[in-house]
Amino acid sequence: MARSFDILAESVASVDQIHAAFGREDYWLDRLADDVSASLDSLVVETNGSVTVQLTQYLGRQLLPGAVANMIPGDLKLLYQETWRPADDGHVHGTATVAVGELGSSRAKNLLAPTANGSQLRSALTVQVKIPFVGGAVEKAVGASLTQSIPSVLRFTTTWIADHV
DSSP: OOEEEEEEEEESSOHHHHHHHHTOHHHHHHHHTTOTTEEEEEEEEOTTSOEEEEEEEEEOGGGSOHHHHHHSOSOEEEEEEEEEEEOTTSOEEEEEEEEETTTEEEEEEEEEEEETTEEEEEEEEEEEEOOTTTHHHHHHHHHHHHHHHHHHHHHHHHHHHHHHO
């Protein structure tokens, strides 16, 4: 059974500035710089402004709770895809998906909207873990982690824009 989470974060950077950053390879390389287990696999920027990025992250078994680690052979590989499409109303719509083989996945529907002081990111996130007996607890833990990491990524993006524009 999947769990849903709603996340809200704000930035002083504009929608256009954030969307432009998402289309830059140097942004993604800087965003991944502290994570040696992650790689930028693909970045495609279309003429209509759509941006699609694909990342891979390798997670060691030591990051998993003991009971879960015992049930999973080998290390985990997360396949991550994020897509952003501008709309005529000044908003940017996005999706982010993560697949962890047959073990689970997450999907976020994102909306980046202008505010009087910058922008606001709304994410409707669903996490599903297909591990018997502990899946619900892992879903809850992953969701709680993402409710912290998504605003953290927006803060990183805001700082990155201030330093690079």
